[in-house]
Amino acid sequence: MKVHNYKIENNFEQAEGATCETCRKITLNGIGLLSGAQLKYIAFISMLIDHTNKTLLYPYLDGGIISAVSDVFDVLGRIAFPIFIYMLVEGYFHTRNKWKYLGMLLIFGVISEIPYDMFSSGVFFEWNANNIMFTLAMVLAMIWIIDVLRKKMEKLPKAVWFIATIPIVAIVCLISMNLAVDYDYHAILIGYFLYIFHEKSAIAIPFCYLAMFKEPWALLGFGLTLTYNGKRGRQNKLVNYLFYPVHMLILGIIRMCLGL
Known part of the structure; x- marks a missing residue:
């Protein structure tokens, strides 16, 4: 007994x-509630709301109902970016071919540039504004370099590796600002924190939020990343990549035709 x-x-x-x-x-x-696909769909909707707001509502702000709707759209539009960069870092850890992943981001960065400039600047090409695909490619390349460095320094104290990553991050931040990519150094820092605290999102979020201090409502997007369940979900890779340039091309054409 x-x-x-x-x-x-x-x-x-x-x-x-x-x-x-x-x-x-x-x-x-x-808490795992949403798949990667579901989070991306939320981000796509948020991005579409944000870009529609900037294209069609900003020119007509009057302090009345349009301004009120625009304010709501501004809040909803802040959800997208934290989810996209979070899923990028997750993708780094799960992709079978990192070179292909990086290549796809760069290819669609080139494809997206004219639509992005039409949407954001009302011209066909603007040197001082480069789209988010290039930003994500820079983040991916940075965490890849840092990850390779970690493996080469695994016999050394972790603090040594951590210190060694700081100049890498600083250089990439400077490059992002000089190339005028969307979200510039904010995105680089967020990607770095998400990598450093991978699988510890609750710890990463305060650092990410500080790195994006200009956008307080981005906390909504970071909060949603806590619902990721680690599953890919049903996705169409081509749709994931094409949604960005196609919707901006449509909005860019509308903007240029209306002279907004």
């Missing part, structure tokens, strides 16, 4: 330990 009681107590302790570990993971990673 004593042996039996010992087994029960031992099993209970193991179960309790497993439960505590599960709670710890939930606390650090968030």
Whole structure:
């Protein structure tokens, strides 16, 4: 009977330990409710709302109902970017071919540039404004370099590796500002924090939020990343890449035709 009681107590302790570990993971990673596909769809809707607002509502702000609607759209539009960059970092850890991933971002960066300039500047090409695909490509390249460095320095104290990453991040931040990519150094810092605290999103979010201090409502997007369940979900890769340039091309044509 004593042996039996010992087994029960031992099993209970193991179960309790497993439960505590599960709670710890939930606390650090968030609560898994949405797949990667579902989060991206939310981000697409948010981005479309934001870009429609900037193209069709901003020119007609009058302090009345249009301004009120525009303010709501501004809030909803801040959800997109945190989700996109979060999914980029997740993609880095799960992709089978990092070169292909980087190549696709660069290719669609080139494809998206004219639509982006039409949408954002009302011209066919603007040197001082470059689209988010190039930004994401820079973030991906940076965390790849840092990750390779980590593996080469794994026998050294982690603090040494961490210090070694700082000049890399600083250089990429400077490059992003000089190339005038969308979200510039803010995106670089956010990507870095999400990489450093991978699988510890709850810790990463305060740092990411500080890096995006100009956009307080971005906290909504960062909060939604805590609902990621680690599953890819049903996605169409081509649609994921094409949505960005196609919707901007349509909005850009509208803007230029209306002279907005």
